[in-house]
Amino acid sequence: MTKLKLGPLEDDKPVKLTIELPAAVFRDLKSYAEILRRSGGATTPIEPAKLIAPMIERFMATDRAFAKARRGAGQVGGGLVERSG
Numbered sequence: 001m002t003k004l005k006l007g008p009l010e011d012d013k014p015v016k017l018t019i020e021l022p023a024a025v026f027r028d029l030k031s032y033a034e035i036l037r038r039s040g041g042a043t044t045p046i047e048p049a050k051l052i053a054p055m056i057e058r059f060m061a062t063d064r065a066f067a068k069a070r071r072g073a074g075q076v077g078g079g080l081v082e083r084s085g
Helices: 023-040 049-061 064-072
Strands: none
Touching: 023 049
């Protein structure tokens, strides 16, 4: 089984954003969604757009320079949940 950086997606109330992605990035998101679906045993397709928020969250949670700068600025919380893994 493939060890992806993202696990099951949480259902949370979203904030709507509109973004533009390069076509290559969108194709990669579609591929990632399919691999995640197969590795998680899901039977329904995963929308590529549903991957963007968990990927950004994971990126920020593992960016040590961001965490250090955030602590230095005195910010607390902000909705980012740090996860080990």
